[in-house]
Amino acid sequence: MLNPVVHAIDQQLTEALLPLHVEDMTRQYWEQGQFLALEHLMPTQLVQEFMQEVERVRPQINRNFIPGHKKGGSVSFYLLQKSAPAILAFYHHQGWMNLLSQIAGVPLLLCPEEDPHSCALYFYTEPGDHIGYHYDTSYYKGERFTVLLGLRDQSSSRLVCRLHTKEPDREVKELSLRTEAGTYIFFNGDKLHHAVTPLGAAEERIVLTLQYVTNPSMGMAQRWFSNMKDAVGYFGWSALFRKPNR
Ligand SMILES: [Fe+2]
Structure with a gap:
């Protein structure tokens, strides 16, 4: 049984799906080399609900810096799991997962709970925060x-994308x-x-990221490399040793 707050969010998320045109989204996604960007898709009320939880976890941001590659802050799945039920409801929402599966043309699954990236927040809050x-x-x-x-997004930062880099017969397109x-x-x-281009002074940019997979198993060597990357680049060493809540 869902708690009443999560139940209300779940309903809002279901309603937010109703006006969407799956066929248009799917066409756009494939035309752009498996990439889709839709401005202001999520209703303001839901974004505000998510932002309340963002403010709750903000004191626990893990700051990271890899010279020449990235600088910024993150909050991992483990913390969101404890403190952000609305955001978790979005990650787990079956209707939204079905939409993505339709667009991608393959059934999408949640990441294993051991993956701190599965549902995470990225904070760009200090001048120069960026990722290469x-x-x-x-x-x-x-x-x-x-x-x-x-x-x-109260910032001059931009998400810059290069489409079609792995399609030899198509010209690379920059966005x-x-x-x-x-x-x-x-x-x-x-x-x-x-x-993501560098943040300016007195600016702020906060993004929620969700990860889905087609097969959640991982080889041991890949798990080791993935853990190292997350510890150094995103969530800190403590995240490596923190067991997710079951
Ligand atoms: Fe990325």
Whole structure:
């Protein structure tokens, strides 16, 4: 039985799906090399609910810095699991997962609970916060898909994307996007080359990220590499040793 707050969020999330045109979204996704960005897709009321939880976990941000590659703050799945029921309800929402599965043309599953990235917040709050060009590489045996939901963007930062880098017969297309509150982005992590440009002074940008996979198993070597990357680049060493709540 869902608690009443989560139940209300769940209903709002279901209603938010009603006006969406799955066929249009699917066409756009494939035309853009498995990438889709829709401005202000998520209703303001839901974004506000999520932001209340963001403010609750903000004191627990883990700041990270990899010279030449990234600088910023993160809050992992483990913390959200304890303190952010509305955000978790979004990650787990079957209707939204079905939508993504339809668009991607393959059934999508939640990441294992051991993955601190599965549902996480990225905070760009200090001047120069950024991330360099990368793919959201899958260390899983299946493919990995990323959702980004803009929660706040009072910044000059841009999500810059290079589409079609792995399609030899297509010209690379560059995009530069704001991720304002409610903007919803979905892509295949191994296909989209992307970065976030540096934050200016007195600016702030907060993004929720969700990860889905087609096969949640992972080889031991891949698990080790993935853990190291997360500890150094995102959530700190404590996240490595923190067992998720069951
Ligand atoms: Fe990324």
